[in-house]
Amino acid sequence: MNVSLTLEEILPLLPGVAVNGGTSVTEIKGISSLDTARAEDLSFLGNSKYKSQVPLTLASVVLLPEGYVGEPKENQLFIRMKEPSRGLAEICRLLEKRIYPAPAPGIHETAYVHPDARIADGVFIGAFSFVGSQATIGPNSEIGSHCHLGDHVRIGESCRIHPGVKILSRCLIGSRVILNAGVVIGSEGYGFEQVGESHEKVPHLGVVVVEEDVEIGANSCIDRARFDETRIGAGTKIDNLVQIGHNVKIGKGCLIVAQVGISGSVEFEDHVVVGGQAGFAGHLKIGKGAKIAGQAGITKDVEPGAFLKGNPALPFQLAQRISVLQRKLPELFNRFAEESGNK
């Protein structure tokens, strides 16, 4: 990453820090981890387990936690602060604006916006995007190219909707939501009535509601509800290629890693964390703060705070212990055969 950032730009972003040492480098050229940093780079100690790398790093500027004990090398600047990770995030946000500047507000000449859609100030609408009848876009939201916003769709303020997102009719998106490229919101739910040997479609009349500060990863899909709504709670972060079925309710502040599948009518309470590729059968309740390991298969309700692993899912410690014992099965069978033989 090639950047150009002076200490005069960086220090005002970090109020109340303690500066130690000094460097003749006035322009930072990159940001790197401690072990890969070169002179003219800025680095940081975000996780104390990398503490031993600090004296070895070649970085000209290092962000450190307040309690870090040690002195900068010659021509090196230490900046101590309460939370180096947050300081780094501030610097990165400044860089982000430079490297990926938000497009100037306006509607691209190739976009189509229905005459009765309501577009607030500061909105950008990219090339070949379609905005349907009665759709609403809040202030300062950014709609990438090739997006589809169906009739009656409502988008809050300061959203970032990446290229190729499809938001189908009547779905509702809160403020500061990020939808990555290819996301589908409001696809038809997977629900059928068996009629003789064939499966007759059950119409899905409901919508999807995505609350504020949600992020959804590339090519993830969220189905509309049968009658009322599928809902993603505020602050929940969903990774790429995740499937969320009709009528699912996800609580606030949940983390759902890539390729997870959540069947229809599942309910997550707040702060549930789910590892990649885990799957949930339909109509389950997952309690507050539960943790589900990657690839787990959940077929029963989960208590608040539980930590489950495997398919069928078991408490994490038990699952780990059984894994260890499974590896000993060959030995157990052998010994059992011996002992039986000896009698």
Place this chain on the structure above:
Amino acid sequence: MNVSLTLEEILPLLPGVAVNGGTSVTEIKGISSLDTARAEDLSFLGNSKYKSQVPLTLASVVLLPEGYVGEPKENQLFIRMKEPSRGLAEICRLLEKRIYPAPAPGIHETAYVHPDARIADGVFIGAFSFVGSQATIGPNSEIGSHCHLGDHVRIGESCRIHPGVKILSRCLIGSRVILNAGVVIGSEGYGFEQVGESHEKVPHLGVVVVEEDVEIGANSCIDRARFDETRIGAGTKIDNLVQIGHNVKIGKGCLIVAQVGISGSVEFEDHVVVGGQAGFAGHLKIGKGAKIAGQAGITKDVEPGAFLKGNPALPFQLAQRISVLQRKLPELFNRFAEESGNK
């Protein structure tokens, strides 16, 4: 969901029903499950396990099976019928037309249709969609925005192709097919010849054939065949984010839940049911009516009517029993250690 539906509109949809009780409510405002319904809502007993909720429901109108025993409350209407679920579906189809009206036939001003494509009567083509040379679209089909219909693609009648669907050259789609947003039909198959240390592409010259009454979920992908065709049988319903490899043949009336992966050249007979996230190795035959549990890993042919679970997949009952015994492994190891020690 806010709707407005009078009893005069509802009753003609339900021929031969028996009406019992009466309500002063003439306009239904919503459809809800028994436990969440409010006055002015319509509810239904679709599954007898919720029978005990009927006397408690606040719904003004309740659809019930013929054999239901019980009387309506004051100001409540019971409608008894052979199949309440189907009656409900009829009502929902009426509502669907109101809430999500089909667009009026016509080609959006921003769409591109090749001059030699053949577009039947009653077809709608949405914004920024591309229809290639020699493509054909049958009567009353609806093509959403941002769709790609490659050269020589053929679409039957009364299809619903949602926004952003990509149907690549020469693929064939039957009548009454629903393709959800982001579906890809006819991507290049994953097939290579190893040449020294590198992998040389095998051209995939075939097509995908999707028979009538198939539905495919958002962002699912179906690869074209190496020589002839990948085929999805009539009436099969495929959920979101499903992967179907080159040369796969899926029978009629199959159900394939989200995130299933089916490798090249697998053949499903009719009425196979596959749970979410299950995976199939290449070149397998899956017998008629087989059931595969979610997350199962299938690496061998499956007999007709079999019900398999796990990876490696086992008969469902055996897999369940082994799961129970695995949980007892710690106890078994302990007892074995004791007994060995005692001798």
Place this chain on the structure above:
Amino acid sequence: MNVSLTLEEILPLLPGVAVNGGTSVTEIKGISSLDTARAEDLSFLGNSKYKSQVPLTLASVVLLPEGYVGEPKENQLFIRMKEPSRGLAEICRLLEKRIYPAPAPGIHETAYVHPDARIADGVFIGAFSFVGSQATIGPNSEIGSHCHLGDHVRIGESCRIHPGVKILSRCLIGSRVILNAGVVIGSEGYGFEQVGESHEKVPHLGVVVVEEDVEIGANSCIDRARFDETRIGAGTKIDNLVQIGHNVKIGKGCLIVAQVGISGSVEFEDHVVVGGQAGFAGHLKIGKGAKIAGQAGITKDVEPGAFLKGNPALPFQLAQRISVLQRKLPELFNRFAEESGNK
């Protein structure tokens, strides 16, 4: 597949072959496997396990390995060659050009190309595609409809970018790369700092680099790096619906089958092979030539050349043996109960 191909066209593609027998058929109408071929078809023995089908095939022309022992039937032509699969591939490439001809170079009238983008000779840009500021497309590359090439994106020569591909700003694509429909390159990485109860976004400032001769399947996603780059090594082939997280490095010549998920900062050395639906936890190193079975869950570093299966992943042979013993658990528990009872 209906084709029309004369022997005069086929033979020059196959230098140094030995021809045996003869056929009155001068025009090949199709290519088929040995067992399904009809007269006027060309078939081939690509895998010696189908050897017994050669005397039975109805194909008029059969490609065979040099060592094949046997004589053609009447009115049948045998063509012996070193590698029949490669010969077949040559014939298929000729057919591919006929059935799926590359579009003539040029920019579709509906596409938008930024005035300062640089487009080389021989490039095709399809309908409704967007090419951003400072983007570069190398000679003879083909960009399908509805593609998004963000600002500063660079595409090498002779690439095939299928419809609906989204390549976000600053990402770099090498030469001869194939991206199937719906691929997303450069989505935002999934990385957050926990701040109290909420998760604050970590900006992802890096890019994705896709080296030459890579192929990526439909609707797969590759996230941009936090600071520097996510990288896919030359010649690697990735199937559909694969998730590759931020900062991942994939070596050269790897094979990654459909629906695999690779978490952030994982590193693959060269020639790693991964079966479908396998998953990798973050920050792992996977050694050269390692093989990972489908649906495996990898949570630790993997040695070069290892072959792992299951979750938790074990050496393939051990995993197979444990699978066999698990099936015997019911018997073991029974016998143990008996023996304990007998004492």
